[in-house]
Amino acid sequence: MKKFSSILLIAFLLLAVIVLINTFTFKSKQITVEPAEFVNVPQSCIGNLQKAIQFKTISYDQANLIDSAAFLDFHTFLAQAYPLTFSKLKLEKVNDLSLILHWQGKNKALQPIILMAHQDVVPVEKATRKNWHADPFSGALKDNFIYGRGTIDDKGSLIAILESVELLLKDNFIPENDIYFVFGHDEEVTGKRGAKVIAKLFKQRGIKPALVLDEGGIITNYKVPGLSKPAAVVGIAEKGYVSIDLKAKIAGGHSSMPEKQTAIDELAKxxxxxxxxxxxxxxGPVTNLFMDYVGPEMPFVSKMAMANRWLFSAIIKSNYEKTAAGSATLRTTTATTIFNAGLKENLIPGEASATINFRTLPGVDTLAVINHIKKVINNPEIEISLRQGSSATAQIAKVNDKTFDYLQKTISAFQEDIVVTPYLVLGATDSRFFGDLTTQVFRFTPFTDPEGFHGVNERIKVTEFKSGIIFYYNFIKNYQ
Incomplete structure (x- = not known):
């Protein structure tokens, strides 16, 4: 017994030594750079964003509901607000409503870069309008915030990009490499007529960018558990989007004589x-990279867990699972989004249907989702069909590449004492269509803890908006 206890003690001490060595050798991946160049951002930028919000460039699932005139009027406004940009850059329209602006650089031998944003916004629910502090399409300025649908998603980025380009053109700046600005018009409804078509067009033209930068990650002061410093989370991959329709068909009848099985019951089960x-x-690989970058910046106990995931993975998973965002980071999620059945209260319907939306981790394809459904529901009578627009993704940008290094340097210069880290974007963006052009697709918006995303009181702080302009100004100016 003593011998066994001695063995256990030695094993425990050896384990403790290994854990401590791993913790103390878990080195920071952050960098120190000179602060970014100060840019005197004109006050007119505020009015330009306010006006941009007033154009109701709303996307709907039903194409016939889209007001194309609102988009065309928005284009007219952009050309008037940014005369140098629209006179010196080559403008191309795709499917009438999506925009490409091409800025020719000095050196044709260099790979171009692509900066993206989208013009369209999601609708505002009528029931929630009374909860807004300002009309959602007014662009009202209240308490140093600009209110309105699109301030964050994604006209804030679009206008910030154009403001930076206009400022650079006023300084007679010409980039070394070609730059393409892609502003899709239907990102909120899968992007199939905008960014998807543009990506295909670029591929046909042989355009191979060094990097693509789109919306996605943000700067946050509190959304990374256990981290006391601000963090810039840069999306190096995004989850796939797979929607499945389920349908149950069982003869219905009068509600006074229900059968043991009904379409609604079986589908609900x-x-x-x-x-x-x-x-x-x-x-997964993206989560592990995220922990490699944030782990060394955390307090000792959290740092120890991150440095020894082989030992503490169960604890880490348990902590992440406590929140919806944490759980979504570590798994392919399942969400019922549509349920249709029944016409009359005393009539049992003979058919019921539902749509389940899965957001897939990199490496989980559509076949894996379908096989998962079949195994779990174990009911061959329920029809399973894949919805159009579904696409799983496996692409992950490389962090050991000069493009990620450049992005990290730009962000680190942009804000002092910030932790830059790769992460997995939980939603879908237009940039996913550009994976055939380059592996280096990044998702990052230079705003801190944006509020009201897709919800009530979407707004952006004026100082944050101006900071975003400075970010894009330096990102474009210093890239080579």
Whole structure:
């Protein structure tokens, strides 16, 4: 017994030594750079964003509801607000409403870069309008915030980019490499007529960018658990978007004589099974990179867990699973978004249908989702069909590449004592269509803890908006 206890003690001490060595050798990946160049941003930028918000460039799933005139009027406004940009850069329209601006550089031998934003916004629910502090399409300025749909998603970025370009042109700046600005018009409804077509067009023209920069990650002061410093989370990958339609068909009848099985009951059982038997939590490649970058900046106990994931993975997963965002970071998520059945209260319908939306981790394809559904619901009578627009993604940008180094340097110069880290974007962006052109697709918006995203009181602080202009100014000016 003593011998066994001695062995256990030695094993424990050896384990402790290994854990401590890993913790103390878990070195920071952050860099120190000179502060970014100060840029005197004109006050007119505020009015330009306010006006941009007033154009109701709303995307709807039903194409016939889209007001194309609002987009065309928005284009006219942009050309008037940024005369140098629209006179010196080559403008091309795709499907009438999406925009490409091409800035020719000095050196044709260099790879171009692509900066992206989208013009369209999501609708505002009528029931929530009374909860807004200002009309959602007014662009009102209140308490140093600009209010309105699109301030964050994504006209704030679009206008910040154009402000930076106009400032650079006023300084007679010419980039070394070609720069393409891509402003899609239907990102909120899958981007199939905007960014997807543009990406295909670029591929046909042989355009191979060194990097693509689109919306996605943000700067946050509090959204990374255990980190006391501000963090800039740069999306190096995004989750796939897979929607599945389920349909149950069982003869209905009068509600006074219900059969043991009904279409609604069977479909409801299937949905509950899917919710209770979700994809497993995983510490995938992007999550591991995220922990490699933020772990060394954390307090000792958290740093120890991050440095020894082989030992503490169960604890890490348990902590992440406590929040919706944390859980979504580590698994392919399952969400029932549409349920249709029934016409009359005393009539049992003979058909019920539902749509389940899965946001897939890199490496989980559509076939894996379908096989998961079949296994979990275990009901061959329920029809399973893949919705158009679904696409799983496996692409991950390389962090050991000069493009990520440049992005990290630009962000680090932009804000002092900031932790720059790669991460997985939970939503879908237009940039996913550009994966055939380059591996180096990044998603990052230079705003701190934006508020009201897709919800009530979407707004941006004036100082944050101006900082975004400075970020894009330096990003464009110093890239080579």
């Amino acid at each position: 299937a949905i509950v099974k899917l919710k209770e038997n979700q994809f497993p939590l995983e510490l």
